[in-house]
Amino acid sequence: QVQLPESGPGLVKPSETLSLSCNVSGNSISNYYWTWIRQPPGKGLEWIGCVYYSGSTSYNPSLKSRVTLSLDTSNNQFSLTLTSVTAADTAVYYCVREPTGYIYGQYYFDLWGLGTLVTVSS
Amino acid sequence: QSVLTQPPSVSGAPGQRVTISCSGSSSNIGAGYDVHWYQQIPGTPPRLLIRGTTYRPSGVPDRFSGSKSGTSASLTISGLQAADEADYYCQSYDRTVRVFGTGTQLTVL
Numbered sequence: 001q002v003q004l005p006e007s008g009p010g011l012v013k014p015s016e017t018l019s020l021s022c023n024v025s026g027n028s029i030s031n032y033y034w035t036w037i038r039q040p041p042g043k044g045l046e047w048i049g050c051v052y053y054s055g056s057t058s059y060n061p062s063l064k065s066r067v068t069l070s071l072d073t074s075n076n077q078f079s080l081t082l083t084s085v086t087a088a089d090t091a092v093y094y095c096v097r098e099p100t101g102y103i104y105g106q107y108y109f110d111l112w113g114l115g116t117l118v119t120v121s122s
Numbered sequence: 123q124s125v126l127t128q129p130p131s132v133s134g135a136p137g138q139r140v141t142i143s144c145s146g147s148s149s150n151i152g153a154g155y156d157v158h159w160y161q162q163i164p165g166t167p168p169r170l171l172i173r174g175t176t177y178r179p180s181g182v183p184d185r186f187s188g189s190k191s192g193t194s195a196s197l198t199i200s201g202l203q204a205a206d207e208a209d210y211y212c213q214s215y216d217r218t219v220r221v222f223g224t225g226t227q228l229t230v231l
Binding site (some may be wrong): 061105 | 160169170179218220221223
């Protein structure tokens with residue numbers, strides 16, 4: 001069964017860099033866009049961006065200047081880096097899978113990790 | 123700021139039918155992009171409920187249905203059950219960005 005466990009520090013200081021990784025176990029990563037979505041406590045969902053196995057990326061313009069997504073295909077692992085964090089970046093960060101192509105729809109998310117809470121505080 | 127607008131809350135009694143709306147614009151739903159729906163029980167990740175506007179993934183009861191018209195979409199839940207109490211989010215595509223709705227909290231009375 002495909003799982004998407006996220007890992008990374010739960011606490012980051014303001015102005016520092018947030019780094020998270022996600023490991024795909026049980027399946028190839030070549031048929032999906034691998035995505036990060038976040039959810040501030042008590043608020044809605046925000047798409048951060050995605051990376052394709054080819055290495056191509058797409059980012060939310062609101063975060064693009066601070067975000068880098070990368071993919072390690074040999075280890076089936078992909079990662080998120082968010083620089084210059086503030087309290088507004090405090091959120092649960094989800095590792096998410098988006099099927100490529102058109103399969104009863106397009107641009108949707110069919111598998112979510114459990115999420116990891118990252119708090120930005122000094 | 124979300125580009126898809128949903129009512130903050132809806133409610134219904136067990137057995138009733140409720141509809142959750144999702145209002146977009148000509149650059150997302152109105153441009154012909156699919157609408158998808160997710161159910162999120164507090165403390166858990168969202169679960170895909172409807173993809174491609176009307177299609178239910180395997181395991182989703184047929185009490186859940188989706189539709190779209192113009193720049194808006196709707197999720198209808200029939201035969202409301204206590205287990206349906208959750209937050210619901212619509213989602214679409216808008217000029218290279220995957221966008222979510224503001225979210226709707228469903229209360230089963």
